[in-house]
Amino acid sequence: xxxxxxxxxxxxxxxxxxxxxxxxxxxxxxxxxxxxxxxxxxxxxxxxxxxxxxxxxxxxxxxxxxxxxxxxxxxxxxxxxxxxxxxxxxxxxxxxxxxxxxxxxxxxxxxxxxxxxxxxxxxxxxxxxxxxxxxxxxxxxxxxxxxxxxxxxxxxxxxxxxxxxxxxxxxxxxxxxxxxxxxxxxxxxxxxxxxxxxxxxxxxxxxxxxxxxxxxxxxxxxxxxxxxxxxxxxxxxxxxxxxxxxxxxxxxxxxxxxxxxxxxxxxxxxxxxxxxxxxxxxxxxxxxxxxxxxxxxxxxxxxxxxxxxxxxxxxxxxxxxxxxxxxxxxxxxxxxxxxxxxxxxxxxxxxxxxxxxxxxxxxxxxxxxxxxxxxxxxxxxxxxxxxxxxxxxxxxxxxxxxxxxxxxxxxxxxxxxxxxxxxxxxxxxxxxxxxxxxxxxxxxxxxxxxxxxxxxxxxxxxxxxxxx
Ligand code: NAD
Numbered sequence: 001x002x003x004x005x006x007x008x009x010x011x012x013x014x015x016x017x018x019x020x021x022x023x024x025x026x027x028x029x030x031x032x033x034x035x036x037x038x039x040x041x042x043x044x045x046x047x048x049x050x051x052x053x054x055x056x057x058x059x060x061x062x063x064x065x066x067x068x069x070x071x072x073x074x075x076x077x078x079x080x081x082x083x084x085x086x087x088x089x090x091x092x093x094x095x096x097x098x099x100x101x102x103x104x105x106x107x108x109x110x111x112x113x114x115x116x117x118x119x120x121x122x123x124x125x126x127x128x129x130x131x132x133x134x135x136x137x138x139x140x141x142x143x144x145x146x147x148x149x150x151x152x153x154x155x156x157x158x159x160x161x162x163x164x165x166x167x168x169x170x171x172x173x174x175x176x177x178x179x180x181x182x183x184x185x186x187x188x189x190x191x192x193x194x195x196x197x198x199x200x201x202x203x204x205x206x207x208x209x210x211x212x213x214x215x216x217x218x219x220x221x222x223x224x225x226x227x228x229x230x231x232x233x234x235x236x237x238x239x240x241x242x243x244x245x246x247x248x249x250x251x252x253x254x255x256x257x258x259x260x261x262x263x264x265x266x267x268x269x270x271x272x273x274x275x276x277x278x279x280x281x282x283x284x285x286x287x288x289x290x291x292x293x294x295x296x297x298x299x300x301x302x303x304x305x306x307x308x309x310x311x312x313x314x315x316x317x318x319x320x321x322x323x324x325x326x327x328x329x330x331x332x333x334x335x336x337x338x339x340x341x342x343x344x345x346x347x348x349x350x351x352x353x354x355x356x357x358x359x360x361x362x363x364x365x366x367x368x369x370x371x372x373x374x375x376x377x378x379x380x381x382x383x384x385x386x387x388x389x390x391x392x393x394x395x396x397x398x399x400x401x402x403x404x405x406x407x408x409x410x411x412x413x414x415x416x417x418x419x420x421x422x423x424x425x426x427x428x429x430x431x432x433x434x435x436x437x438x439x440x441x442x443x444x445x446x447x448x449x450x451x452x453x454x455x456x457x458x459x460x461x462x463x464x465x466x467x468x
Contacts, residue, residue, distance in 0.1 A: 006180035008046035009189025050190025055161030066110035090314030102151035109155030133161030135212030238445035243398025250404030259293035325373030397439030
């Protein structure tokens, strides 16, 4: 088998395997090793053993390893991106972009440091804030963006001196295994390891006493299970969870111009992005025009195999998500939604034609829930206060966008939105030196930027009385 787990510096197989399904065809195309509980225990032991020496290297000692890892990803970008297209679905250009973003994140964090801060310095006293590694970090990943989302954990955790075990989602294990296969020749044994499961190793990893930090990206219900499981040993944790991001279009927006951007924001990766626009609020007098402009773009989408350069949209990543989105679509139809285009399965693989839906009540499932697929409701508002209230009336609080010609006014509206990130006249700008994280039930903790590094370290205060 060309894919192996990386445990304690060795590329290993397992007694069990899982089939990996190509969502473009709904057929298995490869197999992945499936780690046993004993292999998970072995990985945790190796990570714990390796951590003190890795931390002792200091930032300068660790940087070259991350640099070499980033170079190895660059050298293998084509094959990793092609594997991603097969297992995740979606245009090869987008998969190449995802892998290059992951490489950029590793290369960026290779240059970063957390430095001691003097909090007080007087003739008699010195107080210094230091940050040291927490220990073994487990990265539990979803299937929608396996490479970038892992790199946002891996870069900050490794450079600060933690050791990392990556557990990808069972439906997208291969790209992560390829990273492990590159890492095997680069990092000391136990510093970075990979485990693939069949949705069964989570509880072991999140409750294990030798795991210091669980960094989880996935759905809100699973995030809550992680929180409960980590409680017994008071683990540190990062939870990056679901969202129901609203786009609010202001009455001075140029509808044709924003239609392009809102379409891209909503249908990136066929809507399977945590920060994708999941509902649109437009002034009543513009709503029909905007919905029609979005429907025109949806109808022009080219669905197909991601390796075909003309493909602009891929399938749903897995059968469960495909069924879930079709169910949300059925409920939107039942609740009086008017489908301007799309909303039906193509009959091949897990493809659903992108849909624009109008006429739904605010209480509709498609408006209230995270659809995580290519179906977008457009809702009309009378006054912008209504749109702000609707955007905030959600248990989620991940991101959102405001669109308008008067930037100051758009920024004032943005300042009223209760999310972790809110973009004005743009979407998905996530600079690596800027933190992101969810408000409310979209998460706890931050990733990226210095705050993302701080979240995987322990604060230590040195408080000294200076000798007379
Ligand atoms: P999921 O919650 O089903 O699975 C995520 C991971 O958790 C998988 O690796 C899975 O094997 C593992 N897991 C399952 N049960 C577990 C348990 N009991 N304990 C520990 N781990 C367990 O999520 P998904 O369907 O793979 O991903 C889609 C979700 O991820 C969406 O809600 C999306 O919004 C969210 N997401 C959030 C962000 C963000 O940054 N906030 C980014 C991407 C995706």
